[in-house]
Amino acid sequence: MTEATRRKPGTPCWVSLMVHHLDATQEFYGALFGWRFQPGPQQLGPYVRGLLDGKEVAGIGQLPADRDLPIAWTTYLASDDADDTAETIRCSGGTVAVGPLDAADAGRLVVCSDPTGAVFGVWQAAAHLGTAVAGAPGTPAWNELLTQETESVSKFYKAVFGYELDPVVSADLDLVTLKVDDRPVASLHGVGTSLPRDRGAHWMTWFEVADTDAAARRVSELGGQVLQAPRDDPAGRLATVADPEGAVFTIVRSAGRP
Known part of the structure; x- marks a missing residue:
C-alpha cells in the first residue's frame, strides 16, 4: 500500500508520540528511519508529521512543560464515529482521557485506555486518513x-x-x-x-x-x-x-x- 486509504473500524491507522524535546526527537527518528517532518494540527501543542518520500508515516508532538506523562508510542485505531466509539469504550469498562475533539480538518480523535490501563487512540478520519505508506523501512x-x-x-x-x-x-x-x-x-x-x-x-x-x-x-x-x-x-x-x-x-x- 503506497497511498493512504480509509481504514475499516478497528484497523490501526496511525501512530503518534508525545515527548518533552520535539527537536531532539525529530533528529533521532530522522536519522534512524530517514523521516522528514512537516507541521501538523496544533490543538494539543506543537506537533509534526514524519514523512517518507513525502508521504505521512507517524506523528510526534510536544508535551506541555508541566505534564510529566509516560513517553510512549500510541496506536490509533480507526473509527467511523469517534463519539460513538468513545461512549462504547466507557460502557465496556475503558476510560476516555482526551476528546472526542477535532484536530483541525484532519479528523476527530480520542485518547483512551482499556480496562487494564493500556493507552490507545481512536481516529475518525477526515482530511488525514492516516499512515500513507506501508511495507517500506521506517513504516x-x-x-x-x-x-x-x-x-x-x-x-x-x-x-x-x-x-x-x-x-x-x-x-x-x-x-x-x-x-x-x-x-x-x-x-x-x-x-x-x-x-x-x-x-x-x-x-x-x-x-x-x-x-x-x-x-x-x-x-x-x-x-x-x-x-x-x-x-x-x-x-x-x-x-x-x-x-x-x-x-x-x-x-x-x-x-x-x-
Whole structure:
C-alpha cells in the first residue's frame, strides 16, 4: 500500500508520540528511519508529521512543560464515529482521557485506555486518513498489545470494534490475533509476569527496518537503548529498543521480505 486509504473500524491507522524535546526527537527518528517532518494540527501543542518520500508515516508532538506523562508510542485505531466509539469504550469498562475533539480538518480523535490501563487512540478520519505508506523501512509494520492475559481484554476490544478473534490454543503461548474482514490487523499478547512492572499493559508499535542488527546499533549510536537484542521470531528478525526519552518500540525485518 503506497497511498493512504480509509481504514475499516478497528484497523490501526496511525501512530503518534508525545515527548518533552520535539527537536531532539525529530533528529533521532530522522536519522534512524530517514523521516522528514512537516507541521501538523496544533490543538494539543506543537506537533509534526514524519514523512517518507513525502508521504505521512507517524506523528510526534510536544508535551506541555508541566505534564510529566509516560513517553510512549500510541496506536490509533480507526473509527467511523469517534463519539460513538468513545461512549462504547466507557460502557465496556475503558476510560476516555482526551476528546472526542477535532484536530483541525484532519479528523476527530480520542485518547483512551482499556480496562487494564493500556493507552490507545481512536481516529475518525477526515482530511488525514492516516499512515500513507506501508511495507517500506521506517513504516509501522504491526501493533501488539502486551498484557498479563488476553481472555478478559479480548472481550473489551471485540465489544468496542467488532473484531473477529483468532486465539492460539497453546500451553505456552497466550496470543489472540485481531481480524477485520478475516484480515489480521493487530494482536493481543498475554505475557503474564513478564509484563514490565513500571509500564503495565501497553500497546507496542513495530517499525519495519532493512537490517535489524544494523538498526539496533544505530539506535545506540543515536542515544537510545537496545532493551532486547536482535533475535529471530516467526514474524521476522526483531529487537526491542527505546529512544532517548524512553519511548519503547520494536524494530523488525519482517519474514518474507525480499
